[in-house]
Amino acid sequence: MALTASDYAIAKLLDKAGVDLILVGDSLAMVTLGYKNTLPVTLDDMIHHAQAVGRGIERALLIVDLPFLSYQVSTEDAMRTAGRVFKETDAKGIKLEGGYPDMVKTIRKLVQAGMPVMGHLGLTPQSVHQIGYRIQGNNPKAATEIWEQAQALVDAGVFALVLENVPSELAIKITESLPIPTIGIGAGKDCDGQILVTHDILGLSDWQPPFARKYVDLTEIITSAVQKYCQDVRQPSYRALRSNEPPE
Ligand code: KIV
Numbered sequence: 001m002a003l004t005a006s007d008y009a010i011a012k013l014l015d016k017a018g019v020d021l022i023l024v025g026d027s028l029a030m031v032t033l034g035y036k037n038t039l040p041v042t043l044d045d046m047i048h049h050a051q052a053v054g055r056g057i058e059r060a061l062l063i064v065d066l067p068f069l070s071y072q073v074s075t076e077d078a079m080r081t082a083g084r085v086f087k088e089t090d091a092k093g094i095k096l097e098g099g100y101p102d103m104v105k106t107i108r109k110l111v112q113a114g115m116p117v118m119g120h121l122g123l124t125p126q127s128v129h130q131i132g133y134r135i136q137g138n139n140p141k142a143a144t145e146i147w148e149q150a151q152a153l154v155d156a157g158v159f160a161l162v163l164e165n166v167p168s169e170l171a172i173k174i175t176e177s178l179p180i181p182t183i184g185i186g187a188g189k190d191c192d193g194q195i196l197v198t199h200d201i202l203g204l205s206d207w208q209p210p211f212a213r214k215y216v217d218l219t220e221i222i223t224s225a226v227q228k229y230c231q232d233v234r235q236p237s238y239r240a241l242r243s244n245e246p247p248e
Contacts, residue, residue: 002183002195006032006049010198011056019060021183023095023195024050026065027125030206031199038125039068043081047088054090063118064091068126071096075106082115092116093159097124099149104156111157119153121146122187123165135186137166143173150174162195163187165211186211 002021005011006028014022028049029041043066050064064085071078078096085091093116096107107117122136137143147170150161160181163171168188175182175191184191186209199205200212203219232238 002193003198003201004028004031004195005053005056005198008052008056011053013056014198015057015060021061021063021193021195022053022057024053024062024064024091025095025197026067027197029067031197031204037128039128041067043067043070043084047085050085050089050091057090061093062089062091063093063095064089065095071106072098072103075109078106078110079113082110082117086115093118095120095162097121097126099146099153101152104149104152107153107158108156117156117158118160118162118183119150119158120162120164121149121153121166122163125164133165135165135167137170143167143170146170147174147177150178154178154180160193163191 001019002023003014003019004023004025004027005014006024011022024046026038026041026046029035029038029045032049033041033045035041046064046067050062054062066078066081066085070081082094085094094110095118096103097120099119099121107119110117123131123133125133137146143166146166153161158180160183161174161178162183162185163174164184165186168190171182171184171187172190181192183193183195185195196212197205197209200209201215203214203217208214
């Protein structure tokens with residue numbers, strides 16, 4: 001099972017809790033950096049966060065998303081971008097969105113150069129201005145297109161495939177027909193693995209996707225702890241602990 005991370009502290013917790021794969025997803029643009037969508041995040045941002053996450057991981061597989069426009073313009077761009085991720089972080093693989101012919105060619109080249117690539121089909125958030133955040137592949141033509149792209153990505157050499165926000169029947173069909181693992185997010189329960197954005201399951205996101213179960217409401221817990229601290233400090237009797245005093 002897989003989750004996202006964008007900093008050392010959370011990565012360390014996920015790793016210790018037994019998460020198999022930690023993705024430095026470009027969703028960090030929204031949940032960590034406060035942007036409206038994933039498009040503004042840069043390669044330098046991704047590398048900075050991936051380095052922090054890498055320092056927190058002892059066991060899990062670290063995968064890093066290539067950000068918008070760092071790999072779509074040309075295969076040469078993609079090679080250089082991916083090369084920087086592998087040279088400057090502990091990433092064991094990268095993830096790219098899309099399965100159209102030029103992307104398939106680029107992925108083939110990356111894999112041939114020894115860089116493990118994870119694919120991402122269905123709702124691809126870097127195309128938000130074209131497709132929105134709606135379910136994808138929910139008519140026969142669109143489902144066939146995603147299925148064909150999945151086959152093409154396997155042929156190009158991806159080692160796993162994220163399927164985001166597609167009908168569970170389509171996710172089952174793709175999962176059963178591919179020789180590589182599928183990892184679902186909003187794609188039903190029958191993919192080989194599951195991934196969610198950690199901020200969503202911890203109750204730290206501004207917007208909760210309908211397919212992400214909230215396991216704890218950290219917004220409530222942190223707000224109440226910070227309010228208690230503020231009340232304490234405002235008391236005339238407040239006395240900060242000194243470093244040589246035992247904690248209360
Ligand atoms: O950026 C991201 O968080 C993702 C999801 C698949 C979790 O790509």
